[in-house]
């Protein structure tokens with residue numbers, strides 16, 4: 001009898017705790033079981049090219065590069081951007097408003113050999129950082145598949161996708177992915193799932 005009362009009390013406590021309004025809500029950040037992707041589907045030659053100022057976009061570019069077994073190129077500007085946030089923000093606002101194309105140190109000479117080009121960037125002033133405009137204006141992507149990816153604070157990525165669509169009118173632009181601040185713990189799994197959704201990688205059957 002004592003045992004029965006003890007179990008009943010324990011059960012009541014658990015139920016009560018589970019319904020408590022004060023309990024922190026578990027965020028959907030649990031690592032999902034991700035099946036191992038195999039080589040990219042088909043024999044498409046893939047390039048992952050990215051600009052990154054503080055390293056976030058580089059991390060994502062490396063995830064994609066490892067998963068799709070691509071070449072990887074970092075876009076570097078001739079003049080390096082300052083690390084002082086306020087100064088950089090003021091400069092970025094001016095560059096975005098003027099549709100300025102900062103000169104690039106990077107040139108992908110064999111761009112014509114790629115079938116799929118992933119383009120990565122941070123969102124600056126609600127759109128793609130200016131070096132992306134420079135890259136797209138100096139590299140011919142007609143007839144290629146272009147796949148945007150970006151990192152950001154809380155802004156939408158839509159304006160940056162529109163920019164890429166307007167600068168690559170004769171490319172097939174696939175659905176992009178945006179990794180927002182504070183969500184990096186699940187970024188890898190989301191990237192693998194996205195790469196499958198857009199048909200860039202296939203799953204190993206039965207794994």
Ligand SMILES: Cc1cc2nc3c(=O)[nH]c(=O)nc-3n(C[C@H](O)[C@H](O)[C@H](O)COP(=O)(O)O)c2cc1C
Pocket residue numbers: 051052053054055056057058085088089092121122123124125126127151152153154155156
């Ligand atoms: C100059 C500047 C402007 C930014 N503007 C925005 C913005 O408009 N919206 C946003 O969500 N994040 C904005 N951010 C935050 C970056 O998008 C974010 O920190 C990104 O992950 C940085 O990528 P990186 O480490 O590859 O440079 C801005 C950052 C900088 C430095």
